[in-house]
Amino acid sequence: MIEFKNVGKKYPNGFEGLKHVNLTIDQGEFVAIIGLSGAGKSTLIRTINRMHDITEGTLTVNGTDVMSLQGKNLRAFRRKIGMIFQSFNLVTRTTVIKNVLTAFVPDLPWWRAFFGVFTKEEKLKALEALDKVGILDKAFVRTDQLSGGQQQRVALARTLAQNPEIILADEPVAALDPVTAKQVMDDFDRINKEMKITVLINIHHVDLALKYASRVIGVRAGEVVYDGPSANVDQAVLDKIYQGRQEMEA
Numbered sequence: 715m716i717e718f719k720n721v722g723k724k725y726p727n728g729f730e731g732l733k734h735v736n737l738t739i740d741q742g743e744f745v746a747i748i749g750l751s752g753a754g755k756s757t758l759i760r761t762i763n764r765m766h767d768i769t770e771g772t773l774t775v776n777g778t779d780v781m782s783l784q785g786k787n788l789r790a791f792r793r794k795i796g797m798i799f800q801s802f803n804l805v806t807r808t809t810v811i812k813n814v815l816t817a818f819v820p821d822l823p824w825w826r827a828f829f830g831v832f833t834k835e836e837k838l839k840a841l842e843a844l845d846k847v848g849i850l851d852k853a854f855v856r857t858d859q860l861s862g863g864q865q866q867r868v869a870l871a872r873t874l875a876q877n878p879e880i881i882l883a884d885e886p887v888a889a890l891d892p893v894t895a896k897q898v899m900d901d902f903d904r905i906n907k908e909m910k911i912t913v914l915i916n917i918h919h920v921d922l923a924l925k926y927a928s929r930v931i932g933v934r935a936g937e938v939v940y941d942g943p944s945a946n947v948d949q950a951v952l953d954k955i956y957q958g959r960q961e962m963e964a
């Protein structure tokens with residue numbers, strides 16, 4: 715369970731990225747975070763794995779006070795939270811499987827990481843993760859030969875190999891065409907349902923947010939202005955979140 719209690723985030727320049735955020739997200743939920751550019755969506759999800767420090771209130775993940783973590787404990791905590799970015803963050807000049815195997819690097823002795831020595835079990839786990847996102851046949855292909863959608867799936871497989879409890883995805887389909895975006899969203903959906911992994915997605919596509927997420931969190935100027943079932947999102951809710959700048963899809 716992820717719990718925000720009166721959370722605030724003030725950036726060093728004094729800008730308030732988050733204000734009075736109160737949220738409880740249960741294990742296994744699929745949540746879409748929507749809002750205008752600059753509303754604070756990235757700031758919100760990045761506080762969960764401590765990419766950003768909160769400056770007010772408390773944030774707990776499965777009972778752990780995130781701000782109390784340091785060094786080894788923080789690294790161990792981060793291993794349970796997968797992160798997916800718009801830009802995939804892969805090493806494109808190497809093979810797909812090598813990218814997935816990097817998921818194990820933080821747990822390896824330095825020499826194994828340095829020489830890229832992986833056990834049979836680790837290799838099987840990496841292949842299994844690729845199978846889960848439907849690109850097992852691409853395991854030994856150079857990553858730069860894959861389409862954008864396939865590369866995002868490699869990133870997803872790398873995250874899955876980490877065995878996460880939570881996946882945070884920051885605009886994961888923003889760089890993809892509509893058909894590929896839907897395929898990647900289908901992967902998130904399957905992973906969420908089959909593996910009971912909590913999925914939190916920042917997304918600009920309201921139609922995809924409403925189709926895939928069961929819950930929508932609307933952020934405006936650092937504040938949560940809507941939190942409820944996606945089925946209850948109507949034009950009035952969108953007007954509140956987007957200040958009248960977003961039309962509901964027919």
Ligand SMILES: Nc1ncnc2c1ncn2[C@@H]1O[C@H](COP(=O)(O)OP(=O)(O)OP(=O)(O)O)[C@@H](O)[C@H]1O
Pocket residue numbers: 725726727729730731749750751752753754755756757758916
């Ligand atoms: N390091 C920083 N210092 C100061 N202000 C920042 C910093 N990072 C982000 N901000 C500001 O915080 C606000 C929220 O940014 P954030 O990236 O969370 O928005 P977002 O909703 O994810 O936007 P987008 O959809 O464009 O990615 C923005 O106004 C941004 O300019």
